Amino acid sequence: MKDNEIITLEFEKTIAEVEEKIKRLKQVEAGEGIDIGSEVDRLQQKSQRLLKQLYTKLSPWQKSQVARHPNRPHCLDYINGLIDDFEPLCGDRAFADDMAMVGGIGSFRGQSVVVIGQEKGCDLESRVKYNFGMAKPEGYRKAQRLMDLADKFKLPVIAFVDTSGAFPGIEAEERGQAQAIASSIERCLNLKVPFVSIIVGEGGSGGAIAIATANRILMLEHSIYSVISPEGCASILWRSAEKVKEATEALCLTAQDLRRLGVIDEIIAEPLGGAQRDHNEIILRVGDVIARHLKELSVHTGEELKRRRTDKFLKMGRHLAKPE
Amino acid sequence: MNWIADFVRPKIKKATSKEIAENLWTKCPECGQMLFNKELEKDAYLCSYCGHHLRLPLKNRFEMLFDDGKYKQLALPKLVDDPLSFKDSKKYSDRLKAYRRLTKNDDAIMVACGNIGKIKTVVAALDFTFMGGSMGTAVGEGIVKAVDFAIKTTSPLVIISASGGARMQEGILSLMQMARTTAAINLLKEKNIPYISIMTDPTTGGVSASFAMLGDIHMAEKGCIIGFAGARVIEQTIRETLPEGFQKAEYLREHGMVDIVFERTEMKNKLVKILKLLLNKKD
Ligand SMILES: [Zn+2]
Numbered sequence: 001m002k003d004n005e006i007i008t009l010e011f012e013k014t015i016a017e018v019e020e021k022i023k024r025l026k027q028v029e030a031g032e033g034i035d036i037g038s039e040v041d042r043l044q045q046k047s048q049r050l051l052k053q054l055y056t057k058l059s060p061w062q063k064s065q066v067a068r069h070p071n072r073p074h075c076l077d078y079i080n081g082l083i084d085d086f087e088p089l090c091g092d093r094a095f096a097d098d099m100a101m102v103g104g105i106g107s108f109r110g111q112s113v114v115v116i117g118q119e120k121g122c123d124l125e126s127r128v129k130y131n132f133g134m135a136k137p138e139g140y141r142k143a144q145r146l147m148d149l150a151d152k153f154k155l156p157v158i159a160f161v162d163t164s165g166a167f168p169g170i171e172a173e174e175r176g177q178a179q180a181i182a183s184s185i186e187r188c189l190n191l192k193v194p195f196v197s198i199i200v201g202e203g204g205s206g207g208a209i210a211i212a213t214a215n216r217i218l219m220l221e222h223s224i225y226s227v228i229s230p231e232g233c234a235s236i237l238w239r240s241a242e243k244v245k246e247a248t249e250a251l252c253l254t255a256q257d258l259r260r261l262g263v264i265d266e267i268i269a270e271p272l273g274g275a276q277r278d279h280n281e282i283i284l285r286v287g288d289v290i291a292r293h294l295k296e297l298s299v300h301t302g303e304e305l306k307r308r309r310t311d312k313f314l315k316m317g318r319h320l321a322k323p324e
Numbered sequence: 325m326n327w328i329a330d331f332v333r334p335k336i337k338k339a340t341s342k343e344i345a346e347n348l349w350t351k352c353p354e355c356g357q358m359l360f361n362k363e364l365e366k367d368a369y370l371c372s373y374c375g376h377h378l379r380l381p382l383k384n385r386f387e388m389l390f391d392d393g394k395y396k397q398l399a400l401p402k403l404v405d406d407p408l409s410f411k412d413s414k415k416y417s418d419r420l421k422a423y424r425r426l427t428k429n430d431d432a433i434m435v436a437c438g439n440i441g442k443i444k445t446v447v448a449a450l451d452f453t454f455m456g457g458s459m460g461t462a463v464g465e466g467i468v469k470a471v472d473f474a475i476k477t478t479s480p481l482v483i484i485s486a487s488g489g490a491r492m493q494e495g496i497l498s499l500m501q502m503a504r505t506t507a508a509i510n511l512l513k514e515k516n517i518p519y520i521s522i523m524t525d526p527t528t529g530g531v532s533a534s535f536a537m538l539g540d541i542h543m544a545e546k547g548c549i550i551g552f553a554g555a556r557v558i559e560q561t562i563r564e565t566l567p568e569g570f571q572k573a574e575y576l577r578e579h580g581m582v583d584i585v586f587e588r589t590e591m592k593n594k595l596v597k598i599l600k601l602l603l604n605k606k607d
């Protein structure tokens with residue numbers, strides 16, 4: 001992904017103008033051999049300054065847009081960047097192969113692992129192919145089947161979470177979307193191997209937690225994780241699509257909110273201007289953090305890992321009121 | 325209910341607004357008949373014209389289930405209210421106060437224990453009248469405590485769901501209750517203690533996608549709505565009309581998600597029969 005191909009978000013307009021100027025100057029330079037290097041340098045510094053100003057204080061709504069940025073690295077980008085010898089595995093052994101739920105085996109820094117995750121796709125064609133990262137029951141059953149495999153061969157599980165939610169449709173309901181998600185959460189809890197989940201973009205509700213009930217839950221700096229989409233929340237509680245910013249703030253869905261609430265274990269810092277601006281850098285950072293957590297978890301027995309995961313979730317959101 | 329009712333009783337299709345305001349009548353959502361509230365309560369909230377199962381208040385259901393209508397309610401630990409300081413058009417903390425006044429309950433769950441067919445049983449039930457039975461941290465706490473108590477007393481657990489899903493006003497903490505309640509149910513399963521999930525109208529969203537769908541046996545009240553996504557969301561996504569009976573209990577049974585669809589009048593007998601068979605108990 002080259003810098004100049006990145007889609008500009010609405011709140012990034014000032015930066016886009018500066019970047020456009022740089023692009024034009026570079027074209028002139030290339031075409032006519034005039035030295036305007038110092039002007040380019042000045043503008044580049046300006047754009048970095050603007051990026052820093054913007055990205056150090058993104059509002060929750062702006063973070064939601066960054067989390068859903070189409071140029072952000074998606075599940076398959078992380079797999080390609082981090083997993084050697086990756087072999088995609090297909091199907092739930094009952095109904096179909098759900099493309100929205102990617103899964104397979106491969107080697108992560110010398111250790112065989114099972115990888116699962118939702119893939120959103122990066123252009124119109126691939127988005128349709130991966131159903132926009134919205135898995136159906138067969139996707140959640142595929143995830144369970146791969147977790148069975150991980151348990152059997154004692155392979156750690158890495159999950160890349162990036163979905164707006166489980167697919168809402170007639171056939172998904174008929175095949176038991178609710179049951180598939182419930183049993184996927186149950187399967188996560190029963191794993192006897194180290195299990196790390198990373199919210200790389202959007203962690204959408206039940207469709208996300210189905211593969212995020214892990215020993216360690218990590219979030220990228222500008223990712224979001226929520227019980228309902230800001231849009232859905234605005235339309236239900238405010239009865240107005242225009243209240244989406246208010247809903248986003250109220251939901252406390254940023255990585256920083258979730259860390260404060262004790263839901264996640266670590267925030268992975270993104271490169272300046274978001275993961276979409278430097279794929280290699282964020283993929284490397286994610287890899288380093290996963291490696292550290294897997295190493296920490298590897299000292300425990302399978303039974304301990306399961307018990308610790310269970311204890312972690314039994315306490316989730318349990319804040320006792322002070323006696324009156 | 326009574327086939328003869330159709331022609332020996334005059335149909336009442338309308339009540340004055342004053343009468344409705346005085347809480348004398350309820351309109352059957354299925355056939356539109358006006359039902360006299362006092363009779364409705366006596367009839368276990370079944371429409372005397374079409375047999376439609378209206379929502380049954382928790383206390384009435386407990387009285388129907390437990391032997392001689394006797395049970396002990398378990399006190400639940402009090403959690404921090406409104407952990408996110410959530411506010412939409414109203415403050416969540418104010419909503420909580422209003423629902424507590426209305427339902428005389430702390431949140432959308434009640435846990436009780438007592439004998440059902442002479443078998444000591446723990447029952448947790450969600451209250452739809454309390455914010456649509458939505459699951460936040462307090463409901464999660466109730467399920468965890470119900471499981472604890474069932475394990476401690478080696479009693480079967482019955483959870484009666486009636487919920488629109490997660491409590492949005494508790495944000496991510498409500499989503500976490502899906503994993504939390506599932507973790508609790510897991511502990512029960514490890515002890516081989518029976519867990520019967522009874523789904524009533526409605527059982528959707530985060531509740532259906534966690535403990536409600538993880539029972540040893542799934543029972544569903546006739547005609548109730550069970551599903552993950554709301555029908556409206558599905559219609560908007562796929563822009564198709566939904567099939568007849570979509571997401572009804574019978575449809576779920578047909579698609580392999582529910583074992584037993586029961587009429588309310590046979591709820592207790594069915595449950596007792598199942599508990600006795602699972603526990604290999606003779607009279
Ligand atoms: Zn009726």
